[in-house]
Amino acid sequence: MTSTSRRADRPGAVPMSLDAILHALRALAPEARLIGPPASGRTGVHGVTLDSGDVEPGDLFAGLPGTLRHGADHAEEAAAAGAVALLSDRTVGCLPTLVVDQPRRALGFLASRLYGDPSRALSVYGVTGTNGKTSTAHLLAAGLEAAGRRVGLAGSLETRVPGRARRPAVRTTAEAPVIQRLLAGTRQEGGTDAVLEVSSHALALSRVNGTRFRVAVFTNLSPDHLDLHGDLEHYYAAKASLFTPDRCAHAVVNIGDAHGRRLAAETRCPLTTFTSGPEPADWSACDIHADVGGTRFRLRGPGVDREVRLLLLGPHQADNMVAAAAALAAGGADVTAALRGMEHLASIPGRLERVDVGQGFLAFVDFAHNTGGQHRLLPFLRSLTSGRVIVVLGATGERDPAKRAALGDTAARDADLLIVTDESAHGEDPAMLRTAVANGARRSGQAEVHVEPDRRHAFSLAVSAARPGDVLVVAGRGADQEQTSTRGSRPFDDRVALHAALLQHAAAHHAREQPPRQALLGTSTPSTRDDGDPRPTVEDPA
Numbered sequence: 001m002t003s004t005s006r007r008a009d010r011p012g013a014v015p016m017s018l019d020a021i022l023h024a025l026r027a028l029a030p031e032a033r034l035i036g037p038p039a040s041g042r043t044g045v046h047g048v049t050l051d052s053g054d055v056e057p058g059d060l061f062a063g064l065p066g067t068l069r070h071g072a073d074h075a076e077e078a079a080a081a082g083a084v085a086l087l088s089d090r091t092v093g094c095l096p097t098l099v100v101d102q103p104r105r106a107l108g109f110l111a112s113r114l115y116g117d118p119s120r121a122l123s124v125y126g127v128t129g130t131n132g133k134t135s136t137a138h139l140l141a142a143g144l145e146a147a148g149r150r151v152g153l154a155g156s157l158e159t160r161v162p163g164r165a166r167r168p169a170v171r172t173t174a175e176a177p178v179i180q181r182l183l184a185g186t187r188q189e190g191g192t193d194a195v196l197e198v199s200s201h202a203l204a205l206s207r208v209n210g211t212r213f214r215v216a217v218f219t220n221l222s223p224d225h226l227d228l229h230g231d232l233e234h235y236y237a238a239k240a241s242l243f244t245p246d247r248c249a250h251a252v253v254n255i256g257d258a259h260g261r262r263l264a265a266e267t268r269c270p271l272t273t274f275t276s277g278p279e280p281a282d283w284s285a286c287d288i289h290a291d292v293g294g295t296r297f298r299l300r301g302p303g304v305d306r307e308v309r310l311l312l313l314g315p316h317q318a319d320n321m322v323a324a325a326a327a328l329a330a331g332g333a334d335v336t337a338a339l340r341g342m343e344h345l346a347s348i349p350g351r352l353e354r355v356d357v358g359q360g361f362l363a364f365v366d367f368a369h370n371t372g373g374q375h376r377l378l379p380f381l382r383s384l385t386s387g388r389v390i391v392v393l394g395a396t397g398e399r400d401p402a403k404r405a406a407l408g409d410t411a412a413r414d415a416d417l418l419i420v421t422d423e424s425a426h427g428e429d430p431a432m433l434r435t436a437v438a439n440g441a442r443r444s445g446q447a448e449v450h451v452e453p454d455r456r457h458a459f460s461l462a463v464s465a466a467r468p469g470d471v472l473v474v475a476g477r478g479a480d481q482e483q484t485s486t487r488g489s490r491p492f493d494d495r496v497a498l499h500a501a502l503l504q505h506a507a508a509h510h511a512r513e514q515p516p517r518q519a520l521l522g523t524s525t526p527s528t529r530d531d532g533d534p535r536p537t538v539e540d541p542a
């Protein structure tokens, strides 16, 4: 995910007067009232945003309480940019204000109204779960497109409105006004369907309020994001809140997962179940064979019993594919055509993406950033080699501290060599993050553990350590484009950096095999870096 302007394509909103907005608000929040300059009741509202930097003339500015500040403190800036009113739990002098107790909860519904209730004119598929949201969403989109549908998509990797340029994502699930604009844009461009990744943050922070889902998919649940939710029970409750009849018309749930079984028992929505395990379900993936060429399995569901050959790597992609197939069937799509589309999906950026310069061992970049992902990833990598599994990993700052040591511990149990390095520390001390991961890794005492703060050097070390037949994975950041710390952000794509490290290593190897040029010339060249460090230097590919 990258930081990019949120001044996304603005679809035409259905202008509403403040009186009409107040009326709509009262249906949700009876305490709603309009306070402010006398003329405010007749002011037309053309759009809505919660970011003062994103205000356009005619917007309603939602000034929300946040963790760092209160959005209402930015009301003057919003007014100067053309905001005509404020939605908040506070009043300000400069703008007429629609006051409600919980403006965040009201925002999604209002945004949906202003943009013409776009989710009701589309088939919207929502995917939630700790792991597999992006993969399932991309499989769904590929399937829908192959079935002749025009599809909008929003998730961790990108947002797509059919017929328009794709945009890098800011986060997994955008804030409510951005989602409603994306849905409205999709509808405006003749779209038929939209696929949304729905994070637990989005559910806890009401980002999908106002979105009506035709189908909601639950992939799995394992420990993550406990900094926000407090414990697994609240994390589950956030996920489960998507599967209520007022939100979704059909629930598609993985009963191969313990929390999925609970959800299947608890939801009051019409239900389709799926699994890659032995339990009887409406849809199942069985006889799964995953290797470096792809993933084969038998897919069984109502009217479907056939072999599937995915190009995507890893047995977990069978789970994601059966989830997508079940969802498409529940949504009424042409499943036969959709299956072919999913089989043609060559890769998903940063999800077990292979990096190959002919190096004689397998190298991948993956996005496993919690133990649930590691438990699926690492046994698969082990199955690919009789040599060693080498893992480069770290922990992201300002994210669930509870998972840091666990990431090291799990990796050390399933791998032979770990190189612990920096990810994006954001505002935290990177040394503290490395120590937490390395301590977790050393706790198990099973793998050799090295710590190398510099990410490029860490890649270099891992590549230098790999022997023919080994498997190397850089896990945790996937296709992220930036590495961020208190020193700022720098472009950093693991796939590009790993490719560079592999080439560097191959070149060094090649040079060792050749007669030394310096000897021929009768000169000598230092074999170490400028700084005296004996490790190889890796050029910055960015």
Ligand SMILES: CC(=O)N[C@H]1[C@@H](OP(=O)(O)OP(=O)(O)OC[C@H]2O[C@@H](n3ccc(=O)[nH]c3=O)[C@H](O)[C@@H]2O)O[C@H](CO)[C@@H](O)[C@@H]1O[C@H](C)C(=O)N[C@@H](C)C(=O)N[C@H](CCC(=O)O)C(=O)O
Pocket: 050, 051, 052, 053, 063, 064, 065, 066, 067, 068, 069, 070, 071, 072, 074, 170, 171, 172, 173, 174, 175, 199, 200, 201, 202, 205
């Ligand atoms: C915990 C969380 O999700 N926080 C989100 C929340 O922050 P906040 O309420 O603390 O915001 P704040 O900085 O205190 O500001 C308060 C309000 O003032 C507004 N403001 C602020 C400054 C300004 O100049 N003008 C202005 O209008 C802000 O837009 C905000 O509405 O509202 C902000 C405004 O939209 C979000 O940017 C912010 O997301 C943060 C950056 C974030 O990264 N969240 C991550 C953890 C997240 O949402 N992750 C999930 C996926 C997790 C996963 O599955 O891996 C996601 O869906 O991406």
Ligand SMILES: Nc1ncnc2c1ncn2[C@@H]1O[C@H](COP(=O)(O)OP(=O)(O)OP(=O)(O)O)[C@@H](O)[C@H]1O
Pocket: 129, 130, 131, 132, 133, 134, 135, 136, 156, 172, 197, 199, 219, 220, 316, 317, 319, 320, 350, 351, 352, 366, 367, 368, 369, 372, 373, 374, 376, 377
């Ligand atoms: N069905 C699954 N079960 C367990 N692990 C999975 C599954 N699908 C993917 N993974 C692992 O999780 C990682 C992230 O996958 P993906 O991006 O599809 O999930 P996500 O839920 O979108 O993650 P995020 O919310 O962090 O973006 C993958 O790289 C893989 O290691």
